[in-house]
Amino acid sequence: MREQKTSKQRGRRRAVLVTVVVSLMVSMALPLTGYFAHDAGLALAAEDADKEAVNPRAEYWRAVRGGTEGYSAVSGQETGVLIQNGGQNWRAVRNGPVSFYGASLIIAVLLLLAAKHIVKGKDKLESRTGRTITRWSTFERVMHWYVAISFIILAITGLSLIFGKNVLIPLMGKEGFAAWAQIAKPVHDYLALPFAAGLFLMLLMWIGKNSVKSYDFEWLKSLGGAIGDGHPPAGFFNAGEKVFYWMIFLGGVAMTLSGVYLLFPNLETVRESMQFWHIIHASSGLFLIAVALGHIYLGSVGTEGVLEGMVSGEVDEGFARQHHSVWYEEVKGSAAPAEGEAAPGASSAPAT
16 A cells, blocks of 8 residues: 555656656746747748738838828928939930930031032132122121020030039049039020120021022922022021021020020929920020031131121122022112212222
8 A cells, every 4th residue: 555655656746747847848938929920920921021022111112102191390492392204204305306316417427528628628719809899797796706605605515414414423523523513504604695685686687688588499309409400499587597597596596495485494393394395495405506606617618708708798799699599680670870880888899
């Protein structure tokens, strides 16, 4: 009996000991389950994120760019807009199609003019009479040179601002370009309105002489005498000059109107409008630069007699008869000169 009691006591002791040990182990293990649960939750969250490919931060900035109104301490137009998404689109258009096609047009015009000069050379006068006709008044010449010089300065400064990052910074360095931009930007801004006033006055002054005439189509068909024999008839302005005038007129209106909005941003209430006018301004400016290159070439080394007329106001009768035959006949026939007298508007000058 005694041995049975001893055996039962030992069994109870073992059971108590096992229970205590198990209880201690379970007590120690229970806190670790939190770590396992946390790690498992992260794994599941990572799997869900991979499946949906959604980043909470990305969603936040996507909402900001989408125009969702927030809060900012800045007062004024578009208060509460943290990021204006149109700015990204404007930058892509300005640095993409506008810059690429504008630069391509300018380069293409330069190549065409160079090819023309190499192949055909200067369009020379067939003869000089030594007698001159007044073609430009002093006021007309002053206005022409004022607008021309202003445009060249605006073109140089404007091109610097458009292509400075890709062209000038590699050549001048960031510090050099920054110094130049501090000059170019205010010069471009302050010269804009005086140039616009001169351009408007010059265009208004010559608009009556740039109406379309029936003989202009003949000039265009022969490309000013490049096709066929002889020179086609032309009035005070030939058809090519009239095309140039109307390109300057339309491009100048677009460039001036857009420039006014850029100079006075308070005229508009949203940045999308400013970005739109900037694209119009840059596009019309690059177009006018390409057009002006053709005008500069034809008015200087491309055609004999044109530049001397804009400098002195007088052109040789041979030039008038060759390039502006209708106008020449009008001047010569406006009054019959007496014997020994010069024709109206004509003066004597030694042949050169």
